[in-house]
Amino acid sequence: MQIPAIAPNPLRFGMRTARNVQPCIMVIFGATGDLTHRKLIPALYNLALEQPLPPQFTVVGVARRAFSDEQFRQQALESVNNFSRRSPASPAVWETFSKGFFYHQLQFDNPDDYQSLAERLKQLDAERGTQSNYIYYLATPPSFYPTIANNLSAGGLGGHNNSGEQGWSRIIVEKPFGHNLESALALNHELNKAFSEQQIYRIDHYLGKETVQNIMVLRFANGIFEPIWNRRYIDNVQITVAETLGVGGRVDYYEEAGALRDMVQNHMMQLLTLVAMEPPVNFDADAVRDEKVKVLRAITPYAEGEVASDTLRGQYGPGMIGGEKVLGYREEPGVKANSPTETYTALKLFIENWRWAGVPFYLRHGKRLTKRITEIAIQFNRPPYLLFQGTGADQMQPNVLSLRIQPNEGISLLFDAKVPGQEMQLRSVNMDFLYGSSFGVEPPEAYERLLLECMLGDSTLFTRIDETEYSWRLIDAIERGWAKMPASALHQYEPGTWGPKEAATLIERDGRTWRHL
Ligand SMILES: NC(=O)c1ccc[n+]([C@@H]2O[C@H](COP(=O)([O-])OP(=O)(O)OC[C@H]3O[C@@H](n4cnc5c(N)ncnc54)[C@H](OP(=O)(O)O)[C@@H]3O)[C@@H](O)[C@H]2O)c1
Numbered sequence: 121m122q123i124p125a126i127a128p129n130p131l132r133f134g135m136r137t138a139r140n141v142q143p144c145i146m147v148i149f150g151a152t153g154d155l156t157h158r159k160l161i162p163a164l165y166n167l168a169l170e171q172p173l174p175p176q177f178t179v180v181g182v183a184r185r186a187f188s189d190e191q192f193r194q195q196a197l198e199s200v201n202n203f204s205r206r207s208p209a210s211p212a213v214w215e216t217f218s219k220g221f222f223y224h225q226l227q228f229d230n231p232d233d234y235q236s237l238a239e240r241l242k243q244l245d246a247e248r249g250t251q252s253n254y255i256y257y258l259a260t261p262p263s264f265y266p267t268i269a270n271n272l273s274a275g276g277l278g279g280h281n282n283s284g285e286q287g288w289s290r291i292i293v294e295k296p297f298g299h300n301l302e303s304a305l306a307l308n309h310e311l312n313k314a315f316s317e318q319q320i321y322r323i324d325h326y327l328g329k330e331t332v333q334n335i336m337v338l339r340f341a342n343g344i345f346e347p348i349w350n351r352r353y354i355d356n357v358q359i360t361v362a363e364t365l366g367v368g369g370r371v372d373y374y375e376e377a378g379a380l381r382d383m384v385q386n387h388m389m390q391l392l393t394l395v396a397m398e399p400p401v402n403f404d405a406d407a408v409r410d411e412k413v414k415v416l417r418a419i420t421p422y423a424e425g426e427v428a429s430d431t432l433r434g435q436y437g438p439g440m441i442g443g444e445k446v447l448g449y450r451e452e453p454g455v456k457a458n459s460p461t462e463t464y465t466a467l468k469l470f471i472e473n474w475r476w477a478g479v480p481f482y483l484r485h486g487k488r489l490t491k492r493i494t495e496i497a498i499q500f501n502r503p504p505y506l507l508f509q510g511t512g513a514d515q516m517q518p519n520v521l522s523l524r525i526q527p528n529e530g531i532s533l534l535f536d537a538k539v540p541g542q543e544m545q546l547r548s549v550n551m552d553f554l555y556g557s558s559f560g561v562e563p564p565e566a567y568e569r570l571l572l573e574c575m576l577g578d579s580t581l582f583t584r585i586d587e588t589e590y591s592w593r594l595i596d597a598i599e600r601g602w603a604k605m606p607a608s609a610l611h612q613y614e615p616g617t618w619g620p621k622e623a624a625t626l627i628e629r630d631g632r633t634w635r636h637l
Contacts, residue, residue, distance in 0.1 A: 141575040143176035144253035145241060149268055150260035151181025151192065151223065155294065160259060161196045162204035163567035168217040169206060170564075172572060176249045178220040182237065184227060192223035205565060220248065228264045234275030241277070245287075252287025255574055262296055266310035273314030292321045292574055295386055296377060297583070300599065301592035308585050321574045322583040326387040328566030328573075331529045331555065333581075335394045335496070336408075338523070338531065345521075346399070348500070350475045355518060358482045358497045358635055359391055362489040362618075364441060367463070371454035378461045379433070380595055383485045389416065389591045390583070391525070392481060395496055396471050405580040409587060416590035418473040427601025434464035434611040434620035436488040441616040446488065460610060463487045466623045467598070468630075482627055484634065488615040494525035497635050512546045520635070529563070530554040 146164070148156055167173050181192045196218065200209040224240050226233040245252050256272060258265055269291065272278040278289060291311070298304025311320055326332050339345055348354070361383055367374045374382065393412035400407040422430060438448035449455055449463050464486030471481065500519040520534040531553045539545040555563065573581050602609070611620035618634065627634055 139172075139576050141172055141174055141177070141572070142253055143174045143248070143250045144255060144575060145178040145180055145244060145248075145250045146255045146257060146571075146575075147180045147182055147237075147241070148257045148259055149182045149226075149228065149264075150258070152183040152185055152187065152195070153259055155259040156181070157195070157199045158203045159565070159567045160257065160571070161199035163565055163571050165196075165200045165204055165209060165214075165217065166206060166564065166568050167572055169210065169213055173575075175216075176220075178222070178244055178248050178250050180237075180241065180244070181221070181223045182226045183223075184225070186225055187223045189222050193218045193221045196221055205562060228260065228271070229267050231271050231274055234271045234277065238275050238277055254287065254289045255292065256289070257292045258294055260294075262294070262307075265293055265307060269311045269314040278314035288319075288577070289315070290319050290321055290574055290577070291315050292323055292570075294323055296373075296381065297322050297386075297588050298592065299376065299381065300596050301589065304588055304592050308588075317585060318579070320585075321570075321579055322585075322588060323570060324386050324390050324583050325566040325570065326390050326525075327581040327583075328568070328570040329525060330563035330569075331523070331525045332391065332394065334531075335391075335523060339395075340399050349498075351477055351479050353500055354479055355499050355501045356480045356482060356630075356632055357395060358499065359388055359395075359484075359495075360497075360635065360637060361388060361485040361494045362491055362637070363485075363487045364489060364492045364616075366436070366446060366488050366615075367449065367452055367455070371452060375455060375459060375461050379463055379465045379485050379487070380598060384465060384467070384483060385591050385595045386583070388483050388485060389587075389594075391496055392483070393587070395498070395523075396476060396481075398475070403580065405578060405582075406584075408580050409584045413584070413586050413590060414473075415471055416587060416594070418471045418476075419469055419590075419594055420472060421594050421597035422469075422601060423597075424601055424604070427598055428605060428609070430469070430626070431467040431598050431601070432465065432611065432620065432623055432626050433462035433602060433609070434486065434613045434623070435459075435461065436463050436486075436615050437612045439615040441488060441490075446615050449487075460607065462602075462610060464489075464611075464613060464619045464623070466619065466626055468626060469594075480630060480632075482632075482634070484619065484623065486613075486619045490616050490618055491637060492527065493637050495635070495637060496523040496525070497521070498523075499632075499635075508544065508546055511544045516546060517548050522635075528554065529556070530558075 148160060150156060164179065197209055197214060201207050222244065224237055226237055241254065244250060254277065258268060260268065269278060298307050339349065393415045396415045397411040398414065400411045435449050438451060439446060450457055450459050466484040468480050468482050498521040502518045506514055516536050517534060522532045522534070524530050533551040534548050535551065536546050537549045539547050570581060611622045613620040624634065
């Protein structure tokens, strides 16, 4: 008798059937800032175009400068025209949608201003039928997160009401969530005075990317991968996030953060957990995040000696990239002349559980590298015996399943094939799936997805506090180790390369090499 496949709850995590957004107001703190301009407003517009938003949906922009509603609408229109994946704005859609945009001037640290904000929201509830449902988006400097949360609470706008009876409130917090474990916990403690964990949506925009969500689908909607997704078949996993850009205009933040905190603590750890997690019992927010946390718990933070052997940091010097002369990191305006901040990091870690025991995960990330690419490569064991010796097979690369997060989003499987002809010659070839050509539609931007999920009250694609906590534990151990290492341990590298040459040693001493991308 054939046993039918068991269907769990209707699949969620990007595969749900139609869901309805309740009427609500999104209050954007930092509405005149860069993030709002480049990401949030274009994302909201694209949601409006695709129509999952109810007609009552309302935006209240909040910031320090004196703007009128009309000025805010004008700025929002410019955001759409300059940064939306679909532009210029459709006059018909914009005409209706922008009527729901309002601006409220407020000083983040002035409690009285929150009284007037509360009154404004009440008035808008009455005018637009938004039923006291509020999402607060903190697109502000991180130092203001606790101040805003506390003032919202004091102004009667936070609260722990998540029952939906008299409206609900949710708060979206941008990265960085803390600077280390201690500050992340302190920030969380402050937020918890005003909002419960269920109301807090910690954003990691990588989780909103289609290709990142597809990691789950690849693993758990297909029968062929899961049986080989473990230590018996996988030799190593390499995660690369390479950027060609330098530090740009984010010097103040970056000088404090560095590559490890900026990229590894959040985005790369999220990629790692999705690749390594066990199948969740269903796709509920907590079921998925429970499994992700288990992965992070299974990584023992580095002991002091291990930091020197298993991690590496670098900083780009001056040079050329793409035919253009570029400044070294220490020459960038605003960077200290002797800045110890790393712009490159590579590390090796192990996930100590049954599935992954003994399989090294190699992570590398850097700025001003030769190529912009984000990729996860699952490298399989070589065949146990090389039958095709002398045919090039001994030089062949092992099979690799590569998940390209960006650009050229897709999945490739590298395997060996016979070169046509009388001789037995072998060559590696690729079996390729490309998102763009397979589906012929442009995927939504990460922020579109994440804003919609928050409106729907689904926190699966947001980071739970314990994920943040375990991830910081690991990062803190590395930072502690680095702090004790001499200045010479910060390796200089030339722009347009794959980082410091010492990074090769980290992997080559294990008899492996970084992928040539
Ligand atoms: N920009 C990005 O691409 C990006 C990417 C990832 C994460 N983030 C995170 O997103 C957050 C916002 O970044 P951003 O680049 O958008 O910052 P930003 O351009 O500096 O904008 C800051 C906003 O906060 C407002 N503001 C600052 N101090 C205020 C005060 N005391 N009272 C009232 N309003 C005040 C500013 O209003 P005025 O203009 O009126 O002064 C402005 O609207 C940060 O946490 C950042 O780490 C940003």
